[in-house]
Amino acid sequence: MPWPRRRKDYGRVLPSHQWQGISRTRRAWNALKWWLGAALIGALVWFYLGDVSRIGPAEMPPGPSERIDAQFTRCGAGRAENCVVDGDTIKLGARTVRVIGIDAPEIHPARCPEEQAKGDAAVVHLLGLVNAGPFTLAGPYPPVHDQFGRELRHLLRARPDGSVQSMADDMVAAGLARPYLNGSRNPWCYAQ
Incomplete structure (x- = not known):
């Protein structure tokens, strides 16, 4: 038998990873990073606009004193x-x-x-x-x-x-x- 013949898709460039589909891990990270970003922005807004100027309690705390x-x-x-x-x-x-x-x-x-x-x-x-x-x-x-x-x-x-x-x-x-x-x-x- 002579050398194997080349098939017609020989030399075709495979598509990049994006076109092959995204793994489950990558999909989960893509969804999660938006929530993490929103939580970080919320925390920063709370820190800068929240009432962090008061250290002590606003009223006498319950319990033994x-x-x-x-x-x-x-x-x-x-x-x-x-x-x-x-x-x-x-x-x-x-x-x-x-x-x-x-x-x-x-x-x-x-x-x-x-x-x-x-x-x-x-x-x-x-x-x-x-x-x-x-x-x-x-x-x-x-x-x-x-x-x-x-x-x-x-x-x-x-x-x-x-x-x-x-x-x-x-x-x-x-x-x-x-x-x-x-x-x-x-x-x-x-x-x-």
């Missing part, structure tokens, strides 16, 4: 019963309480003179807030602790009109703290 009616000082070398450690932390006896939702400049050790100045101003402001009258420690029960063993709590004060003053919101409004909900923190010192 603790009323604090004490005078506070600035924590230092001596032993203070009730004192302000920095712009987002207070001490109540042996307990250390971190204010939920904010990050204030560090003062020990500060990374630069600007951070030290902002941290000192934050301590003075928080000291004024906690000494303005009785306030409430509210938050999850049993208390949740951060990686440093501090209780995480809201510092709230009921106003005469029934609304709630959040000390975290006041610190952010004064420019002495930033909203913070965990994760990496932005530095207070900037290279010049």
Whole structure:
């Protein structure tokens, strides 16, 4: 038998993948990517237009809370019963309480003179807030602790009109703290 004869479709170029049909995986991804895009756009709109300016709760949360009616000082070398450690932390006896939702400049050790100045101003402001009258420690029960063993709590004060003053919101409004909900923190010192 001589060499096999060539068929008439010999040398024909096969169509590209698009013309052969799309796989199930590709079809699923094409449908899914539009939903993912819509969800991302929705999340961005909510983030920029939503009410993210309020950190503390709008009303006193239900559940156990603790009323604090004490005078506070600035924590230092001596032993203070009730004192302000920095712009987002207070001490109540042996307990250390971190204010939920904010990050204030560090003062020990500060990374630069600007951070030290902002941290000192934050301590003075928080000291004024906690000494303005009785306030409430509210938050999850049993208390949740951060990686440093501090209780995480809201510092709230009921106003005469029934609304709630959040000390975290006041610190952010004064420019002495930033909203913070965990994760990496932005530095207070900037290279010049």
